[in-house]
Amino acid sequence: MGAVTIKNLTIGDGGLVVMAGPCSIENRDQLIEIAREVKNSGAVILRGGAFKPRTSPYSFQGLGEEGLKYMKEAGEIAGMLTVSEVMDSSDIELVASYVDILQIGSRNMDNFALLKKAGQSGHPVLLKRGYMSTIEEFLLASEYLLKEGNRRVILCERGIRTFEKFTRNSLDLTSVPIIKKMSDLPIIVDPSHGTGRADAILPMSKASLVVGADGLMIEVHPNPKKALSDGQQTLDYPAFREMMDELKHLHSFLHNRSYSEAPAQMKAV
């Protein structure tokens, strides 16, 4: 069985695991507020970028270590696990000293040096599919982690680059059932990056559950229009809360159980 346990949270055991938070960590107070909000709505892992991979060197690059400190504090206050991206093999221990899960981003899925060292580190890893990677390449990238003995690997489908222009990427949901047949690693879906559109997050999140995803990663911000990055694919608090309600309802239908029976995402962490 491929479920991954991190502290007291298990991912891949049939529960609905939602990771939520801002694209970029912007400041301490805002992050704590967001953490409380998304926790109240049912999210169990706080996401937030401190080291940001930006196409242009002239774009905001993230708060770096300062941001990681805020992550640690916000996670503790809200009672959530935390995940943040590591972009450089030399930063692995730094990032891991503040957050529970190392994210390897889409642009670094082919960064085999980073994969190897993240595998050796033993820290839980969230591996995002490269936006230009086939499913086969995605699974082989996960092998770089597994080969080093690190079994706490969570996959994340986040859309691929195609010719379509109304969406930032084309979310390839068919990858989920295919990967479920070929690998026993948990897989979650990121419809924020996968579509680039706030109005597509809810339907594509529901579709993700239906095709068998073990969880979701969602960008949430108190005021998406003022977010320092990715505002157009970010939910505000009320939209996130509504979405979580719909997802719980659907999840309980899919798993034939009611949410009063202590669902996974309600476990204390």
Next chain:
Amino acid sequence: MGAVTIKNLTIGDGGLVVMAGPCSIENRDQLIEIAREVKNSGAVILRGGAFKPRTSPYSFQGLGEEGLKYMKEAGEIAGMLTVSEVMDSSDIELVASYVDILQIGSRNMDNFALLKKAGQSGHPVLLKRGYMSTIEEFLLASEYLLKEGNRRVILCERGIRTFEKFTRNSLDLTSVPIIKKMSDLPIIVDPSHGTGRADAILPMSKASLVVGADGLMIEVHPNPKKALSDGQQTLDYPAFREMMDELKHLHSFLHNRSYSEAPAQMKAV
């Protein structure tokens, strides 16, 4: 309201409309058998190709008019509407004399002469998205039909060509909620072509309902391994029946009603 009514069937009113049948019409008796089977499982429209667009001129090209005669007979016997592809503007009236809905296939979405004449014909049209077409181009293609005054147009998402190799196409389900915002035409999904894999049809069909699709088009054959075309993306009878059961269950959850309340797909046609 953009629902389309053809004879006594309405598509786009919240009911679950499933089109099913073989990729290619192979012979009369088999087609009648398939029609009865898929009708019993809940399909309301019989699909089957008589004129087949094949990449190679040396592949089986379909039975032509003979196949259309079988479609008409099988549809009448089973009590189903029928849909079949027209590939040439000069065949529009021929095809329309046998079947209820003209299909314009993915490879002909850019065949503007065919679109114009199909629009002028006034016959109901199922327009498939070009496998290399953007959503915008897809909607503009539908405008070729609408501009001629033909309002009975049903759209069909069927996957786009990408670099991914484990699937025949990448099913772009995000197109469904986007198109729902931009057009009031009904839209169905074809997960058979959209994935090219029998094992992906069930999960992607369920996901299609969840994102708002008005129906599905599914390839069904008594013995997919022996089908003259597309066997690897075709369900056999038991798999189709099981799928329909799951879809009805999900549809009734999504629409908050039970299937004892005379659901759309049970309407006599």
Next chain:
Amino acid sequence: MGAVTIKNLTIGDGGLVVMAGPCSIENRDQLIEIAREVKNSGAVILRGGAFKPRTSPYSFQGLGEEGLKYMKEAGEIAGMLTVSEVMDSSDIELVASYVDILQIGSRNMDNFALLKKAGQSGHPVLLKRGYMSTIEEFLLASEYLLKEGNRRVILCERGIRTFEKFTRNSLDLTSVPIIKKMSDLPIIVDPSHGTGRADAILPMSKASLVVGADGLMIEVHPNPKKALSDGQQTLDYPAFREMMDELKHLHSFLHNRSYSEAPAQMKAV
């Protein structure tokens, strides 16, 4: 040997065959002027669209048969062969009654009904690669023409759809040497559509000759900024003349002969 002879012009025998003219035929006098200009610069075939495949039904659709009449007249006055697109199988004889070569456009490469009837017609055909077609599919499309006994087929590479945004298409020049190994049909290149940029036409035209193309198709207009379609990928007269000079110089280098030795493109037609 796969050279194609149309009237007194041979394509595919080592000569440089340039087809030039406006994207859309706009009016009689302008077309005659363009024909004389491009003939003077060394083009031997006049191109011009009368039936235009446009993404939107609300865009200019071409002059239709009236435009074809102008083509015939302009070709006769300038002493050039003519090529124009046919979009519908029922128009084949109409178009062929005015022009020497039927063009089957990129959007119709998969229109197998049109291919079959164009093959049966026996008229010379210029077959453009589908913008979403593999080389294998392109060659199989040409088989639809050849299978009907029509050997006068000229292929045209015109770029494929990719994720790149600085160009309208990605011109796939590697297809030329590959097709040269697999087929003996002549192949020309259309850098106007293949790049969508006037500033890329000259370098990509030269590259086309170097990789073995038998000719080129170039959009020329007296005032590209005012052209009814595709102005951004169209050369004006001086740019076309300069380009032709460079191409002749390069062609004579590649073929080790001087242009005083009656090169192909100087043959009277």
Next chain:
Amino acid sequence: MGAVTIKNLTIGDGGLVVMAGPCSIENRDQLIEIAREVKNSGAVILRGGAFKPRTSPYSFQGLGEEGLKYMKEAGEIAGMLTVSEVMDSSDIELVASYVDILQIGSRNMDNFALLKKAGQSGHPVLLKRGYMSTIEEFLLASEYLLKEGNRRVILCERGIRTFEKFTRNSLDLTSVPIIKKMSDLPIIVDPSHGTGRADAILPMSKASLVVGADGLMIEVHPNPKKALSDGQQTLDYPAFREMMDELKHLHSFLHNRSYSEAPAQMKAV
């Protein structure tokens, strides 16, 4: 003027700079033999992979530092500059202690941490275009290097991922004249990776010169069928020699000078 000078070699001044060598460094004696061979044919920079980015962790990963030692020795013996890939920011100084130019490979074009540190290092960098990157993203990646004050940056077009299957990638030669307009950095072309086919290397190399490339990177091996990686896109010695002869002939035509006039690639290094 954007020419880059490394030791006594200038790239981007109109000379023909060819980088050649094996995909992977396999052993010392073979590398020295290859270096002498390609130098004799006119190459001036020896390429060879010591750290290999492989899709699967179970494929040959390269000789690592041992391979770099062989590079240094082979370059000195043959009188060539050397280039080899660095995959991890922590290896920059190690690689730079052995070779003259750091290669940042296609899979790491989005590895912004590596780009920043390579920029800070001040060592000459050969930056390959990501196989799924737009031209704009490619130029922005080069900005990561330039922003740190490192001006010795050479770009390399190496093909993009498309749906085409007869080639490993689609070599996007149109990028060369476009980049020449937007940047003054030298740009070379890698037709080995760009096509994945030995039979396409010669025509696409010639086309690269014609569109304005400042050089080429070519995979050469004494016995391509036995190469540890990429044999199908590798030239043997006679094919490389012939190619170099053709390229010199074409280059001297393009630059209106004869090769007796001390061409760039004959400069001692």
